[in-house]
Amino acid sequence: MIFFKRLISVTWLFIAYSCGDPGPNKPHLTTPYILPIPPGFPQPALPSDNELTEESIILGRLLFYDPILSLDSSQSCSSCHNPSFGFTDNGNKYSTGVDGSVSFRNSMPLHDLAWGKQFAWDGGMPSLREQALEPIQNPTEMKESVVNVVEKLKRQPLYEQAFNAAYGDSEINPDKIGLALEQFMLIILSGGSSKFDNVNAGIESFTAEEQLGVQLFNAEANPDGSPKGADCFHCHGGALFTNNTIVNNGLDSILTDLGKGGITNLEVDNGKFKVPSLRNLAYTPPYMHDGRFQTLEEVLEFYNSNVLSNSPNLAPGMTGFVQSHSSGEQGLNLSLSERQAIVAFLNTLTDTRIETDTLYQNPFK
């Protein structure tokens, strides 16, 4: 009888156990990451479906620095986005892909992308997660298929662990790769510890030359008047030094690269490129979408007197750069020393954190 009772109760227990809820999975704990927004920066609209966590950032960083993402494991994202060069391609005008093919645009710096609205020089990429998967598959870059990348990663215990930590399961798929790379790129900042930021914080001061530079940078074009203006703030204003728009700054009258027009097929978009941030310029020569200028002096010479008024769809923000002045020429009419002052100011935007913050650096080293 006792036996029976026991049997019944054990059976009940068994039934109750097997029929009841399987019990919640082991809770998946992640550590939220709070983006340390530099003083003076606007609040970013971070993607709400990809909340920053330390685990995903660490996974994203592994992927970013791992050549396993390329066809022959010879190239990682960092090959063309090296932190010692402000996440650009080692001073190269164009980048070389795994099979030796050469890109037609200059690699872009990767900082303050949390404020970005569209990506690539032509603005053709609506999100970082999409931009992240593009170079992997681009035949002139890493030339690999995402399916292969997934298979290769599955064979690595390191990634089983890292995906588990980030997502609570070790399933690897392209979406998760894109989201993790997005996280890593969202947290790379330039700002807060450059000389410019220190001046704003009251702990350093500008030299007289830098001070003149900042004034010119923020004053509208005034070629025949005094003080003069360099009118840079229209597009490169605010703490980010970019308004994240896609416009034509008047480099060419005949276009070899249509820029945004190549994406939209609209004539009104021809010649339009993304306004780049001017932070960290000292790390990122050469300049412009095709790396045509080696130095900032050349850039200033261009803006001072070589903006082409007949460049298709020249940005309205460039109106001040093509006004005629008393000497009969067009342009800002800045003297050499005024141009030098602007360069001196731009160099105060260098933030060495880009190559010292350990969170940004290669985890395999």
Next chain:
Amino acid sequence: MKKFKILFIILIGIFTSCDKNQGPETVDLELQFVPKFNNAIFSYETDSLIQSTTQDTLIFTRSDFLLSNFKLTADDGSVIKFENTYAFVKGASPDTIKLPLSIPSGNYVGISFDLGLDSAANHSDPSTWLPNHPLNPSLNNLHWGWTGGYVFAALEGYYQNMGVKTPWLYHIALNENQTAVNLSGAFDLSDFKTLEIKWNAEMLFHNLFSLRPGIDGDFTHSTNDNGLAKKLVQNLSTSFSSGSLKNRTP
């Protein structure tokens, strides 16, 4: 019997008062900005528009405004102010603006707002505004810099200058250029509604002043411009008009 009659009347009273659809006591109001040129909808970037008075051929690429200080005037003369209601109107893709649910349902005879910001808002710390707040510089692209505050109206485009597509840019900034826009009419706000506010783009160039980019200037950032910005502000202040007022399910 008399008692019954009274009860009957009371009951009827109760029923009819419950039955009568009185509508809400307070309402909100949605404002829908609609840029028009010579009373027609136009496309930014692409449509070449002819200003009927000056005959200039114009393209608009941008007409972005920061608005503040919204007020409603009721038919009894009382005024409701909406403190801390700011709006960013992006001409090429305008969002609606919601005046909050604090408007006593009734008849109104005027709506007004300021083009631009008062000095406190204009010189507020731009880094403090939440990502979706109209004054977040990353959202509105209208912050001028550390000292200048915000651009109140960013108007940009192209004009035909002796056959050449030439850009024009008018940026209205600085506190002295904050200006009131007053629209009068008969606004029945007894229910949740959407009021269309038209921005008549052609009036930028011909209104109180007649302005031709090729002659009067194709560029201003509100300083060193021989008074161009001041004229533009006056043209702008009467370039808005009220349109349809439609019911909306809240």
